[in-house]
């Protein structure tokens with residue numbers, strides 16, 4: 001783990017300019033959402049991470065075909081990323097779209113969004129930064145809404161103002177979904 005995080009720290013140090021504010025997507029999958037977002041927002045640096053190298057490969061090919069210079073996809077796990085990203089850069093916007101729901105209670109510990117995750121992302125975000133979460137799994141949605149409502153660093157919006165729409169692979173398959181927005185206090 002130490003070596004993996006050291007390699008990631010080195011890579012991110014090269015990629016992210018000092019004092020940058022940027023868009024981060026966790027579990028970017030095949031890259032549909034972030035590629036479209038980055039293309040529509042060419043002045044924003046966008047970084048998508050995923051643990052599946054095959055998905056990162058597909059997302060990178062999408063980026064290359066679209067010649068989207070402000071976009072990077074990195075194979076990394078969310079906790080590793082948070083432990084390795086440069087301390088002088090910040091998240092402006094965080095997207096989490098259709099994360100694995102881990103429906104069984106004994107597997108909830110594997111979910112990406114936990115109170116520890118919310119504290120770690122808040123520590124890397126400035127006031128007003130946005131966190132956007134979307135899922136088709138209602139119990140996970142309720143859990144994250146409740147974690148955010150209780151969290152000292154994030155303020156849950158009464159009704160989400162979703163900043164950009166582009167259907168993801170999992171969104172296409174889902175009969176319905178739930179979205180929330182929170183802002184860094």
Ligand SMILES: C[S@@+](CC[C@H](N)C(=O)[O-])C[C@H]1O[C@@H](n2cnc3c(N)ncnc32)[C@H](O)[C@@H]1O
Pocket residue numbers: 026027028029030049050051052055076077078079097098099100112168169170171
């Ligand atoms: C259900 S898929 C959704 C993919 C995409 N967001 C979409 O909506 O089509 C969840 C994705 O999160 C990735 N993932 C799961 N746990 C992760 C973690 N701890 N850190 C980074 N990516 C993760 C998986 O490899 C997978 O690509």
